[in-house]
Amino acid sequence: MKKRHALTMTLVTLIIGFMLAIQFETTRNPQKRDTRDIWQLQEDLAKEEKRHIELNNEFKETSQLLQKYKTEQGNQKIMAMKEALKELKEKAGVTEKTGQGVILHIRPMVDTSLIEESYYSVSAILLRRLINELNQYGASEIAVSGERIINTTPIRVVQKKLFVNDHMISDVPFNIHVLTPRPKDFAKRVDVSQSGEDLAREGLVITAEVKKLVKLPAYTPNIGLNYLHTVKEDS
Incomplete structure (x- = not known):
């Protein structure tokens, strides 16, 4: 009986010790983990x-x-x-342009001191024909008596006065400035042009002067203001 009791106590002690060891290890390892x-x-x-x-x-x-x-x-x-x-x-054509080209001089054949200059004039048809020929000869830009020529430029005669871009052109003599890449060839063609013959029948002559630098003005449209009128403010 004593032996059984001693064995039981031993087992209980071992179990308690084992549990304490496990508890100690469990308490220590979680902290480390x-x-x-x-x-x-x-x-x-x-x-x-x-x-x-x-x-x-x-x-x-x-x-x-x-x-x-x-x-x-x-x-x-x-x-x-x-x-x-x-x-x-x-x-x-709304910007100035410069380059090599030709200046064409249109003037009477005879001495104008003997005859009034206003006696000579260039018709709108003749000027348009001349401009068309100049374009065919290789003109890149043209200005007639300071008026830049563009595709929509109107050329007409009003009360025996020649108007270009709705600006009156001075009487003969006047000049035409032309920009062209081959001014010498251009001048030669002008000398034998049909327009030259037409001008001669009107008592006028056209001569070409080759220039290294020709300056053309910008196109300046003539904006009419006749349709404008004042408006009274509401009182």
């Missing part, structure tokens, strides 16, 4: 923060490159528009 997990989380968090910063930097660089590209594209478009506008103005 938790400490290791926190450090790992901190390290992972640091890596993520670093990656986040790198991504932000990449995003900023990409945004800057995109903005730079848009700006460059915008500047190119603006430059292209300005260039197109410049070409359009040149074609419309």
